[in-house]
Amino acid sequence: MPFTHNFEKDHSLNTASDAAERMIEDEPYYEPAGGEIEVFTAAYRNQLPVLLKGPTGCGKTRFIHYMSWVLHRPLVTVACHDDLTAADLVGRYLVRGGETQWLDGPLTHAVRTGAICYLDEIVEARKDTSVVIHPLCDDRRILPIDKLGQLLRVPAEFCLVVSYNPGYQSVLKDLKQSTRQRFVALEFNYPDTEHEQKIVATESGVEAETARRLVKFGIHTRNLKGSGLDEGASTRLLVNAAKLITNGIAPPLACDTAVGHALTDDPEILHAIHELAAAVF
Amino acid sequence: MDGARQNLFNLIRVQKDLEKISGQILARLPRAGDLVADIADLERDTQDFIYHWTEVIALSNEELAAHFIAKAPLAFRFLEEAAVEGWIIKAMDAFDNRGLGFAIEIFDDLQGYVDAHQQHQTGCRFDQVAGLLRYLVRGLGGRALQLACEPMAYTDTERICLPPTLGAFPERDENARLYKCTAAFLWAQNRYGTWRYRVLEQAIRQLDAATTWPIYQRLETVRLTACISRDLPGLAREMATIAHADEAARESWERFTAQAFDLCAIDAGAEHCLQRVVDFIGKPLPPPLQYQGEMLPAKVREVLFKRVPREKAALQQALASLQQELGNEQSQDPESGPTGDAANRFSISTTESPGGAADFESLEFNDRAVPTGPELEALLASILQDLGEVEDDYLNAGTLGDSYPASAELGQGPGMELGEFDHGSRVELYPEWDYTRQRFREAFCALTEQDVPFGNEDFVVQTRAKYQGLSKSIQRVFEAILSEAQRQKKQAHGDELDLDALVEAHVDRLQGREMSDRLYTHFRKSGRSVAVMFMVDMSGSTKGWVNEAERESLVLLCEAVATLGDQYAIYGFSGRTNKRCEVYRIKTFDEGYSSNVRRRISGMAPKAYTRMGVAIRHLGKLLSAVPARTKLLITLSDGKPEDYGSYRGRYGIEDTRHALLEVKRSGIHPFCITIDKEAQSYLPHMYGASNFTVVDEVHKLPYKIADIYRRLTT
Ligand SMILES: Nc1ncnc2c1ncn2[C@@H]1O[C@H](COP(=O)(O)OP(=O)(O)O)[C@@H](O)[C@H]1O
């Protein structure tokens, strides 16, 4: 019988893998950009792993939550970071009071329970994680667990999803071809103006007109990408600003705190962002 | 001690201080006694400031120094320290560029400087707002407009030109607001189609500069004001607060706007304004808005004539290479899409936006949307801004290779042919930060990379022998770092058992104590990912001991750094004026620690001055191209940035500081190792409080350097 484990509650498992598994009970709010739900569903039915490409805060995580609800599968999310090794994903022996005990890692757990496993920001993880990711992603569909001497056969319900932000122009943070080519890629970007207004309004409860201006402001900051800013305001930041506004914070101040300071420390650019916010409100 | 005696001591001390600086300067002064008393009245810091600058100026010219010190106490009565410094630098610049007479005049005419300075306090200068406005205009969108300082406020559709100072309002903040509103209004002319190609031609044909242009300009202002209110209501409110000089002006504008109200419609374009001009001939016009600037159609036309064909060619080229890529994709996938050249067709979709402007939305190839990079999008947006549409012949992909000749746009640069330096090496242009104007001098420094002539490798052998013990211990320390970094012991999880921990745990168990579960070693494979650029001062001042210590240090360092497997490069730097900045390749990132590298280290010789900013920008660029998690730019230097001309003093320090900020933004950690004991007075400002270290004696440098490197990278 599969060994199940609640990753959120077990504090002894401080593998820093930041894993959480859950069944999504309520329908998450997701505003489709067009086509991605159908593509994902088709990939899922054909047991193809999926790569979500796009800048941070543009709805990738929300999309996976939504798809996990649509497909009735539990979701295991792992936020990757530069100390995350293959063992962190697969599992390891722990010594407890003189006994050794095997503990599944989040990936193994997801395979056993037929969950959707979402590896967020995959390029941040150690290179050795590809050892376990590759056999999962081709037609072998197996998860080798060396330490147990087991080969787990992957059930049809399981799906591997990884996300990747191509905006980091660092050579190190590029996804290797050998990995990339195993995935069906879905490109995400900031939603277009109309959708983004709807998202901002729905997520925060601000009026349509405020949402419209916030999105306009967001686009102005995106114009600064490459001349002063690495990234403009993401949808997430605009939603954050909108939430502050629904709580009575004046819009320009909300933009300064939720967007400006989240994007930069440079006083001159901050000032310009402040002026841009003041200009649209 | 009573006050009188204290006073006397003070006087004596100041007298002594002054004699120490230079008896000769004192001798030049007519009323040295009064001067001593005046200086004695000042704060100790201020006195030191005066002494310091007197010495510095005396290095250039003693007579000039005498003129300075004679006025210095008085200057502090009227000016802040920063302003006094501005006064000094102005005089020094005059000395460098125009000669002693002009410089003396600046010191003697203190009153003139004070007056101008106070005027500046309420007025606002271009350089105080340029940085902000550049970002603001960029953020508002559309073609990337440059900001420039010219006597008149206008736009030529590539630049927004603003006057050097604005002083119409009694408060500085209001003048700054006037700058902002002027820039925003000129941006709006570009955004909302005032300078659309066809309408401009028509206007030039129909209108007369003296009579009908002013009408057209007012009508355009009505239209643009409406556009701004629609899109940027917050900005429009702010603009309204300073639009009119008085109530009468406001009323006359309101009347005028009411008569031209149709121009406030969302789809009104400049051509509508042109049509309405006839209705206003002979009628009274309202005064211009405070921020509306000038309209200079001839200037715009000149720019437009160059840009339109250039962008057409650029677009055709971009489409040609895009077509080639798409073609390649298609041939791999023969089922999709029509084949054959006749069917290959680009088209674009646009969205209407106010003012009759069209915004680029997507590019299609054979009716399928294709990805466009930011560059192509900017190009299309710019074309749409000029023409309002992209005509069909623009979308005929050109043939690859026939590029439009790049015009000599880098005009105000260092005044030389680009590409070739006198010894055939490639010239790169870099900006320099002018703190007095708070802006970049674009393409101001010309830099070349040069080779260092080979020296004798014996130097390396001798150095190794001299520091034999040291080099061994460095080696051991670095090897330890390496294994330490790779194997973490006593981990809760890991790849192998940690024997030591296991034994400990076993003992604990035998003794009935609780066992630790941290029993693993964790291997961090290639945990280190460090790239270092050593930037070595090869200015003339390093001649002798310093140069030798630098070279010895490099020999020791190279071997140590190689042990760690870190990627590293070594470049020397020096220069003489902005026209001749040089860096010297000693070891590139691609090279190993070869015999050639050793011979170049031996061959490093002192050159000219220390223009640091440009070297940091260039070497920072090389470093940022190297893949590594941690990037360090380590400068070995003997003193302040300094070059012939105005680069000495605050100017050079501020440029260097700015260059360091730029490289920091690209993820590089700068660090400075210096042997200048005075460094404490300027290095914290440049590098930050903890990013430098002062080695107090030259000959200790080789002993310290490895240790410094270890601390930095572990
Ligand atoms: N298409 C969308 N539908 C609903 N909400 C969205 C959408 N895109 C972005 N958001 C909002 O933006 C926030 C950040 O999105 P998220 O999915 O966490 O971004 P990512 O995973 O790409 O970094 C979400 O919490 C949500 O409020």
Ligand SMILES: [Mg+2]
């Ligand atoms: Mg996310």
